[in-house]
Amino acid sequence: MSLASFLEWLSNTQFSIFMRESTWGEPIVESVHVLTLTLFLGFAVMLDMRLLGVVLKRRRMSEVLAQFNPWLFGGFAVMIVSGALLFSADPVSFYNTHPPFFKIKMIMLVLAGLNVLIFNATIGRKVAQWDLNPKTPGAAKAAAVVSIVLWVLIIAAGRAIAYVLPPP
Amino acid sequence: MVRSLLLSFCQWCNNSWWGHGIRHSTWLFPFVEIFHLLGLGILGGTVLILNLRLMRLAFKSESTAELAGEVRPWMLGSLAVMLVSGFLLFSTEAVKMYGNWAFQFKMLFLLLAVIYTFTIHRKVTLADDGRFGRVVRVFVAIVSLLLWSGVGLGGRALGYVTTSVSSVSELLR
Numbered sequence: 001m002s003l004a005s006f007l008e009w010l011s012n013t014q015f016s017i018f019m020r021e022s023t024w025g026e027p028i029v030e031s032v033h034v035l036t037l038t039l040f041l042g043f044a045v046m047l048d049m050r051l052l053g054v055v056l057k058r059r060r061m062s063e064v065l066a067q068f069n070p071w072l073f074g075g076f077a078v079m080i081v082s083g084a085l086l087f088s089a090d091p092v093s094f095y096n097t098h099p100p101f102f103k104i105k106m107i108m109l110v111l112a113g114l115n116v117l118i119f120n121a122t123i124g125r126k127v128a129q130w131d132l133n134p135k136t137p138g139a140a141k142a143a144a145v146v147s148i149v150l151w152v153l154i155i156a157a158g159r160a161i162a163y164v165l166p167p168p
Numbered sequence: 169m170v171r172s173l174l175l176s177f178c179q180w181c182n183n184s185w186w187g188h189g190i191r192h193s194t195w196l197f198p199f200v201e202i203f204h205l206l207g208l209g210i211l212g213g214t215v216l217i218l219n220l221r222l223m224r225l226a227f228k229s230e231s232t233a234e235l236a237g238e239v240r241p242w243m244l245g246s247l248a249v250m251l252v253s254g255f256l257l258f259s260t261e262a263v264k265m266y267g268n269w270a271f272q273f274k275m276l277f278l279l280l281a282v283i284y285t286f287t288i289h290r291k292v293t294l295a296d297d298g299r300f301g302r303v304v305r306v307f308v309a310i311v312s313l314l315l316w317s318g319v320g321l322g323g324r325a326l327g328y329v330t331t332s333v334s335s336v337s338e339l340l341r
Binding site for chain 2: 038043
């Protein structure tokens with residue numbers, strides 16, 4: 001099945017029709033999406049600031065990671081689910097926005113995911129070596145900067161989608 | 169008296185050069201709105217971090233006062249970004265906002281949340297850990313979360329509430 005026919009199929013599912021036609025479905029899901037963003041971004045930025053050595057410097061990096069991660073992953077999961085629900089309301093329009101803000105957002109999301117994977121596979125694995133060092137390694141700083149830039153772009157692109165999506 | 173003062177303030181914002189400029193530009197409104205959204209992200213997250221610590225639900229290895237010392241500057245900084253960007257967005261349709269119940273709701277909660285953040289919440293988060301009992305701390309955290317949620321929900325509702333009144337004369341009637 002091609003992507004186009006998958007999107008077509010998705011937009012004809014009962015669920016997609018419900019999301020499109022119910023009065024409250026979309027506002028509620030959208031509010032959940034935006035309010036969870038609030039939670040997620042604040043945690044992400046604080047973690048990135050620790051990686052940059054700006055805040056919580058005296059705390060062990062491993063401890064900060066252990067404390068932030070459940071909230072970050074939880075928030076991320078809620079955003080993915082609510083985002084997928086919003087997408088399913090009108091998949092064809094989302095995919096084809098012009099300018100392609102949706103595609104830009106998806107690419108940035110993948111890059112943000114890769115950033116986390118790379119961090120965990122490299123400098124994050126060696127966290128024991130710099131756990132208490134107030135001067136964090138360059139690679140950790142780089143991961144933090146990449147994360148902040150990507151999330152700013154993801155949020156900007158996400159907001160932009162709503163401007164270019166055709167009205168229901 | 170207060171009503172007419174508020175209304176003339178709204179008119180003044182509406183007619184200001186920035187209100188006019190943002191309203192008549194294609195990209196300025198989205199641009200400012202993105203700052204508002206980024207500020208929201210950081211404000212919401214830091215408020216939650218502090219309140220979770222206050223309730224002893226997370227970040228327990230650090231004392232509340234220590235954590236507050238590090239997190240509060242970010243909270244207040246993002247609040248400043250939100251107030252400035254919010255004011256700019258408001259100025260593009262200030263007169264419409266005057267009669268919008270969601271906006272009035274949001275401003276009421278914002279006022280309460282800001283006062284609360286600079287008084288009771290500040291005092292309790294910056295106090296030594298033994299100073300206030302568990303119940304007080306949980307209560308203080310919940311009130312803070314409720315007040316900020318009120319601001320957020322009001323803001324979200326703004327997008328869905330459209331006022332039918334568009335002219336000042338209609339409002340004054």
